[in-house]
Amino acid sequence: MNKVNPKVLLQSKWTKLSIENREKHFVITQVEFDEQKNVIECLITAVINNNEYAINWRDLKEPKLWRFGWQ
Numbered sequence: 001m002n003k004v005n006p007k008v009l010l011q012s013k014w015t016k017l018s019i020e021n022r023e024k025h026f027v028i029t030q031v032e033f034d035e036q037k038n039v040i041e042c043l044i045t046a047v048i049n050n051n052e053y054a055i056n057w058r059d060l061k062e063p064k065l066w067r068f069g070w071q
Contacts, residue, residue: 002068004060006031006039014044014060015067022048025070031057 014026023046030043042057047070060066 002061002063002066004057006033006037006057009039009042009057012068013070015069015071017065017067021046021051023051024048028057 009028009031012028014028016024016026025047026044027047028042029045029052030041031039032041034040039057042055043052044055045052060068
């Protein structure tokens with residue numbers, strides 16, 4: 001399981017293991033928190049074409065889907 005700290009998500013780099021549309025490397029570009037400092041929205045951007053996607057930040061913990069850093 002990947003360790004993911006919501007406080008340092010912004011600008012972190014990720015590699016998606018199942019490549020679609022040549023999109024493999026991503027950067028977290030936006031993280032929104034509520035009053036209790038819980039993540040309510042997370043946007044990830046593909047480096048190759050700047051497509052943005054809303055994701056559940058907890059999905060980044062799954063090592064079968066994501067790896068931390070660009071690999």
